[in-house]
Amino acid sequence: MEPSGVVASARERVRDAVRGEIIVAARAQLATEGAGALSLRAVARELGMASSAVYRYFKSRDDLLTALIVEAYDSLGAEAEAAATLGQGSLEHWRNACRAVRRWALSRPTEYTLIYGSPVPGYQAPELTVAPASRVLFALAALLAEANDAGELVEDPSTVLPTSLDTEMRALADFAIPGVAPSIVAKALVAWNQLFGQISFEVFGQLHGLVQDTDAFFEFAIDAMGRFVGFRPA
Amino acid sequence: MEPSGVVASARERVRDAVRGEIIVAARAQLATEGAGALSLRAVARELGMASSAVYRYFKSRDDLLTALIVEAYDSLGAEAEAAATLGQGSLEHWRNACRAVRRWALSRPTEYTLIYGSPVPGYQAPELTVAPASRVLFALAALLAEANDAGELVEDPSTVLPTSLDTEMRALADFAIPGVAPSIVAKALVAWNQLFGQISFEVFGQLHGLVQDTDAFFEFAIDAMGRFVGFRPA
DNA sequence: TGTACATCAGTGAACGCGCGTTCACTGATGTAC
DNA sequence: TGTACATCAGTGAACGCGCGTTCACTGATGTAC
Numbered sequence: 015m016e017p018s019g020v021v022a023s024a025r026e027r028v029r030d031a032v033r034g035e036i037i038v039a040a041r042a043q044l045a046t047e048g049a050g051a052l053s054l055r056a057v058a059r060e061l062g063m064a065s066s067a068v069y070r071y072f073k074s075r076d077d078l079l080t081a082l083i084v085e086a087y088d089s090l091g092a093e094a095e096a097a098a099t100l101g102q103g104s105l106e107h108w109r110n111a112c113r114a115v116r117r118w119a120l121s122r123p124t125e126y127t128l129i130y131g132s133p134v135p136g137y138q139a140p141e142l143t144v145a146p147a148s149r150v151l152f153a154l155a156a157l158l159a160e161a162n163d164a165g166e167l168v169e170d171p172s173t174v175l176p177t178s179l180d181t182e183m184r185a186l187a188d189f190a191i192p193g194v195a196p197s198i199v200a201k202a203l204v205a206w207n208q209l210f211g212q213i214s215f216e217v218f219g220q221l222h223g224l225v226q227d228t229d230a231f232f233e234f235a236i237d238a239m240g241r242f243v244g245f246r247p248a
Numbered sequence: 249m250e251p252s253g254v255v256a257s258a259r260e261r262v263r264d265a266v267r268g269e270i271i272v273a274a275r276a277q278l279a280t281e282g283a284g285a286l287s288l289r290a291v292a293r294e295l296g297m298a299s300s301a302v303y304r305y306f307k308s309r310d311d312l313l314t315a316l317i318v319e320a321y322d323s324l325g326a327e328a329e330a331a332a333t334l335g336q337g338s339l340e341h342w343r344n345a346c347r348a349v350r351r352w353a354l355s356r357p358t359e360y361t362l363i364y365g366s367p368v369p370g371y372q373a374p375e376l377t378v379a380p381a382s383r384v385l386f387a388l389a390a391l392l393a394e395a396n397d398a399g400e401l402v403e404d405p406s407t408v409l410p411t412s413l414d415t416e417m418r419a420l421a422d423f424a425i426p427g428v429a430p431s432i433v434a435k436a437l438v439a440w441n442q443l444f445g446q447i448s449f450e451v452f453g454q455l456h457g458l459v460q461d462t463d464a465f466f467e468f469a470i471d472a473m474g475r476f477v478g479f480r481p482a
Numbered sequence: 483t484g485t486a487c488a489t490c491a492g493t494g495a496a497c498g499c500g501c502g503t504t505c506a507c508t509g510a511t512g513t514a515c
Numbered sequence: 516t517g518t519a520c521a522t523c524a525g526t527g528a529a530c531g532c533g534c535g536t537t538c539a540c541t542g543a544t545g546t547a548c
Contacts, residue, residue: 025490025544032491048369050284055534066537067492075535131366133452135282151458173472179464186458203459204446204469208438210454211445218367220444224385224420225437230413235438238407242476259511259523266524289501300504301525309502 033071035061037085040078045124049134052079076137083139084146086125090118091149098153104161105237105245111154112209112236119213126217130210151206155190158202161245162194168244173197198244205239267305269295271319274312279358283368286313310371317373318380320359324352325383332387338395339471339479345388346443346470353447360451364444385440389424392436395479396428402478407431432478439473 039060044052054075058065072078097114098107119126128134129147161167175183175197183196191199212235215221216228225231273294278286288309292299306312331348332341353360362368363381395401409417409431417430425433446469449455450462459465 023545029491048284048366050282051369053534054536063491064493065535066494069536070491127366130454131452132282132361135285175468176464178461179468182460182464200465200468201472203465204442204472207446207449207469208442209445211443211448212438212441214445214448215441218365220364226416227412230410230416231434231437234409234413234434235441238435238438238476242472257512263524287501288503297524298526299502300527303503304524 029071036068036071036078037081040082041125044082044128048124049079049128049131049137052082054078079134079137080140080143082125083129083143086122086129087143087146087149089122089125090115090129091146091153093118094150094153098157103247104157104164104166105240105247107157107161108154108240108243108245109233109236111157113232115150115209116213116216116232119217123217126213130214131218152190154202154206158194158198158243159191162191162198166246167194167198168246169195169198170244173201175200201243205243208235208239263305270302270305270312271315274316275359278316278362282358283313283362283365283371286316288312313368313371314374314377316359317363317377320356320363321377321380321383323356323359324349324363325380325387327352328384328387332391337481338391338398338400339474339481341391341395342388342474342477342479343467343470345391347466349384349443350447350450350466353451357451360447364448365452386424388436388440392428392432392477393425396425396432400480401428401432402480403429403432404478407435409434435477439477442469442473 036057039057040052043056043060047053047056052075054068054072055065057078058068068078072081093114094111098111100110101107119130158167179200180196183199187194187196187199194202212232216232221228221231270291273291274286277290277294281287281290286309288302288306289299291312292302302312306315327348328345332345334344335341353364392401413434414430417433421428421430421433428436446466450466455462455465
């Protein structure tokens, strides 16, 4: 009689293992079919079990999709968080965080597509995906705050924000990155859009025939955008 | 006996009209179901015709999808081309082109998703989509070339490209924007990624809860990125 | 330690559904003489 | 201008398919005494 929550019973361990196998199989299917076509029956077939058995583990198809989404956000978030402290100085932290996001996206393109591609038709993301989804942004925010505290973030006085945007950026800074100037927050958001825009274009094939050396181009982009935001060597 | 190609016969006119109705109905269905779920049967139902009749107009489902994609690229391309010559000076041309792309994307979000969202699973874009797809990029390139000729494009001497990237950008410039410096070509590509990244984030809902005044934020982004590329007032 | 009962993973058949595509056909519109 | 024939848009039934979800069930594993 083990206290639940501390050591899992045999049944619980088996249950978790099967649940994991379902997720792995679903992920594999995602890669070949796309999120919209994720099929419970195909997953069950892959695992050699009756399709109805999957319902012991997931209430519905959308429930399985949610599990995949949360897992993807958490996996990417963990990578970004770890990379955001690597290297010497803020600019290098920034670049390493960006590289981590790209590396993850290129190694797990279908899952990247799942969370940053077009919304899955008919699927409504539940509340519980919000926290995992914001991990990358929070990692970048933390990096920005530290850079600011270290005096490695320089504001460009010629950057002027209209009032409405200034107010918004100030509120955002107060919430997540205290002390950082509104114009820098705005530029960081622009860079964040750039980062995911470029990664999406690369993953979705929009760069084909236009840029060959995508590694070099990415390095150029994150360096240029890092300076654009205001990172300066220590 | 009208010479074909000059004046269409009655039959041809009717045929074109029905073809147009199919495309319109398909576009409407796209908006509610997403590209992956576009169904010939549903389109035929909407038009009150037998599903087999659609095959008189399109060889297959993918053929219909291709027509929608080409139509979307051409519509967006035309808007961008027109806007790229509006206003005073290159920076304003640039911003107007960017605004046109965003306006189009927000007014036809499903079609934007179709051409700039995640690839439709199982669909291979045929050759004939390539030319329409490149219209926006060519419009931006033309704008860049004109700005350069007018001396309104200033190179930042501190921007250094690695050899491989310099070679590539030089080739790209020779092909599409003769005379423009490699470092400016690279920055323009970064800005292009930023533009579509931000629009995609807005259309796909990733900005929700983060940025309220998306108009102001977009204006800030295209102005900042325009300067980043090197546009200077005349 | 052994027995009676409760829990629960997994089965397999069935429900009703929609899909893309083919095919032999009907009937209207266009063409050639 | 009138007739015979060819073209072609559109029909409706059928093909074989896969899907999500429900349900009554079997049998193994765990629990209480």
